[in-house]
Structures are given as C-alpha cells and as structure tokens.
Amino acid sequence: MLTQTTSSMRPSSSDTTMPRPEALVSRAAIQYPLEDQLPDTGQTVEVAPGVFWLRMGLPFALNHINLWMLRDHLPHPTQPGKVQEGWTLIDCGIDNPATREAWLQLESHALQGLPVLRVLVTHMHPDHMGLAHWLCERWQAPLWISTSEYQSALLACSGLYNFASQSTTAFYASHGWQQAKDPAALAKFSMGLYSSMVPKVPAAYVRLMAGASLRIGDRTWRCLGGYGHSPEHMALHDTESRLLISGDMLLPSISTNISVPAREPDGNPLAWFLASLDEMADLPDATLVLPSHGRPFTGAATRVAQLKTHHAERLAELLQACAQTEHCAHELLLLIFKRPLDGHQTTFAMGEAVAHLNLLWLDGKLQRRLDDEGVYRFKTAQS
C-alpha cells in the first residue's frame, strides 16, 4: 500500500513518510551481468529469452533511452482459434528523424518479419511516449498505458502545460527564484516544448493498472504502480523469471528526478516515490532490472537502499540548515546539489528542492510561512 499525502492534507506530526538511512544489512552488490554488451542504434541484444534490449539517442545531457521488445502472441483478429505472432514494444523514444530511422532499421531485420501487436508506454515523458502515435498508426497496434499518464500526455501535447506559463513562473518565484519571473528567460531554460517531441497522442488506449497481471507471449508480468516521478508510472515485473522492466522508477547510477510541479505546488512526490520503492525493496538479488537509462543490473534491493539513504541524508541536511535560520528553496540549492547549476539544471533542481521541503513540511518537521515578498520560507519546527 502506498501512503499518499494529498495536497489538501494539512501538515501533520506523523512520521509515516520520513525515510531513514538504511541499516547496514547484507545485500548483494549491484552488478552488470551483461558486461560490455550494448546495442548499437538499430540493433538489439537479447537479455532473456524473447526479451530484447534496444537503445535510442536523446539530444540531452542524458543521451540515450533503453527500450524493450518482447516476443508476443495474441488471438488472431480475423481468424478465430488462431494466434498472431509478433511483438510488444515497451516505450518509444522521442519523435525526431533519427529515432524514426532507427525504428525503420529495426523493422527491416530485428522484427524477424513479424508485426508489432502492442505499444506499451511506462509513462508520459517525451523520451518514452514520443513516437507512440507513429508506431501505433504504422502497425495498427493499440497503445497500452495507465490512465493518468495518457491524460497527462494529452494535456501536455495540447500545450496546456506550458513550461514558461504564468503559473510556472509564479511557482518558482514563490520559492525564491527571482530570475524565473521573466517568462522569456525561463523558456530558454526548458528542454523544448513537449509537443515538439510528442506531436500527437493516439486517440485511444488500453488501461494499465497497478496490481494487474499482463500476459505477453509466454510470460506473465505484474504491473507495479509508481508515483512521484510522473503521475502513474507502470513498471513490469515477471516474478517467475526474475525480470523487472523498471522504467524510470529504478535506475542504476542516477537518481530519478522527483519534482514538485507548478500545477500541484503542495504535492508530496518524494513521499510517494519512496513508498513506491518499497515494492521493489525485497526483490531477489538475482532479479535482472531493465532500466530506461543505464545498463541492466542486479542488486535491486541494494539500489533501493542507496536511494532511500540518499534522500534521507538530503532531508537531514535541510532540517539542520533550517534549524537556525529560515530559508527558501532557492537558497538551499547549493546545499542539496553541492555545485553551481545553470538555468536548465535549476529548473529541475528547484522542483527537487521543493519536493524535499514539502515532505518535511507535510510531515510537520518544517514550518512554512509566506514572507512579505510572497516567498515561502521554511524553518525547523519546534518539538
């Protein structure tokens, strides 16, 4: 069960969402069993029977995304009693000429002459969702995705979530980032409009839900809901073969971005993310985790413990910093991130900083007040 604190809840003194540094228990180290195997553009690496790894480039500092192709078979649509062999794709890459070209290369030799039967998207971020519309149309294949992710993609694609909107600039300014009051400056810091990477969203979808089982080929996958990184992320777990397609919820070497967005300013995404990790905390050491960035790895429990410790340390530092003097989020960036940040990095960092502060505030560990300048200032609560 997830312990969700909604934005309408008042801060409480309960201690349910505060992570603690993990006790030193014996867990298997993180290992990369595929060693130096890495699929080139347009190529695949088989990581388990019928499960293929492919990579697409991204024009960002994070320069790649891992995608997965699963051998599948479904009842034939026009011939009752027969099955149709093919593929289920997991995530798509952004919509740009290079990614389309890579998919065409795969089509010519890696699909083994079989059609794409389904396109499954873990969450709505552009590197995962971008080409879903093109792949679904090209193969007349349905999109499988959770409802919140589908609807968020539709809204983002429509331009309703404009990064440099007044609500976004107001949100950043309310946490002390004065430069963000200039929408033109803020627009420069963005990665680009969502609709430039996800120009269309398929007109219909099949709903994925946490806890549901999904048969793909000869494997049964359980959907693991994940919260805090995106609205309703779905990871897939094959318990029998010990495979976890983790999406962005469990990455081997970078910590998942957890940000408070302007449209949900009093949200508690860090608490939701940490609660979601609990579902992955007891995976057997041998489970092969297939992440969206980085290399497939084992040692999921160790990685979960590392991430919990990482966030617990940041939270403890914030409590200490706010014990003597009250601070706004912008003043605390250096403490959290330990290095100067450019404008683009600051957009992510502000969301992350507010995520940590909101968790402490909603847990009753910090008090928050709006000062005369309209900036939220946080101070450690007296116990």
Ligand SMILES: [Zn+2]
């Ligand atoms: Zn993501």
